[in-house]
């Protein structure tokens with residue numbers, strides 16, 4: 001067990017108070033808190049990040065054990081962190097800020113919570129209900145438990161510049177242990193700041209989850225084709241597509257947010273990608289002009305993100321039914337209107353980082369049954385589940401146009 005330092009608890013309390021009080025994103029808030037004191041070593045940084053995420057992940061459960069009320073003051077956050085650390089097996093030093101814990105009482109509240117899934121797995125009731133309705137009790141219970149575990153870190157070797165074997169050797173010389181998990185994927189077995197490595201700066205790899213690494217290969221691209229990544233964002237999958245295309249042909253990356261595409265341009269330079277152009281979707285004309293042009297189309301659509309709760313546990317507290325309804329509508333609109341960019345004989349991958357059938361199989365089925373889906377057939381679909389493959393929840397499907 002690591003030794004506890006008051007400055008670390010203070011940093012975690014500050015991050016939590018901003019995540020829950022000011023509605024800040026956990027990843028950005030943790031990065032900000034870590035940046036604020038550059039003297040911290042990698043172990044200290046890892047401790048702060050791990051336990052901030054730990055409390056976010058178990059927020060409802062910890063609150064229940066603490067007695068139910070919403071933490072407001074600094075001392076409330078200290079107590080909540082204290083309960084979290086106790087649950088992780090730490091012995092708490094006798095610091096005034098933690099206050100006194102009645103361990104008997106805490107234990108009886110833990111036991112009470114264990115029997116109620118929404119409390120045990122720390123999830124809002126409405127979301128627990130949605131999950132059970134969509135996946136059925138058994139599958140939802142096991143998926144939810146797996147989504148509460150810590151996410152593994154996976155890398156994708158950039159085959160435009162290196163091989164996975166060569167990359168593993170370079171990282172090993174930097175003290176970073178890896179093991180192969182797929183053709184070009186490596187699992188990081190020892191956590192370090194990967195972004196500070198020379199290998200990263202040289203574009204030898206991207207940090208990308210194993211499940212997300214399955215989207216680009218599912219599209220079956222070939223060098224020389226015209227490929228469109230229509231919801232490219234900052235381009236995790238565009239970079240992978242470019243590597244599979246061996247930089248040959250045309251890769252057009254679209255998104256409604258130009259700032260994300262600007263980030264993609266930077267990443268593309270680092271990755272040595274030379275066949276990519278970006279186009280912000282400023283009006284429906286952008287899509288119309290590309291009608292019938294694509295051999296391959298990737299639709300990595302906006303979604304609830306329920307498959308990546310391990311990585312973004314704060315999404316549990318920020319999501320709403322309203323938001324899910326809105327993204328489902330957007331997904332329908334995207335698959336309906338963007339599919340026309342594919343030429344006859346071309347293929348399309350529809351993917352999400354959600355595990356809800358409503359955003360996945362049901363969207364594909366509805367598309368196939370709609371006028372826009374005429375002439376399309378489903379070739380392949382798979383839902384990756386954290387308790388099965390061990391990585392993010394993710395859905396991929398491939399459709400072909402006659």
Ligand SMILES: C[S@@+](CC[C@H](N)C(=O)[O-])C[C@H]1O[C@@H](n2cnc3c(N)ncnc32)[C@H](O)[C@@H]1O
Pocket residue numbers: 230231232233234235236237238254255256257260281300301302303330334
């Ligand atoms: C799941 S993210 C994409 C992640 C990205 N493909 C990657 O691998 O890093 C979905 C993206 O869709 C974009 N988006 C939202 N609505 C859109 C629309 N109507 N047309 C195109 N892109 C859209 C969002 O800005 C977001 O970047």
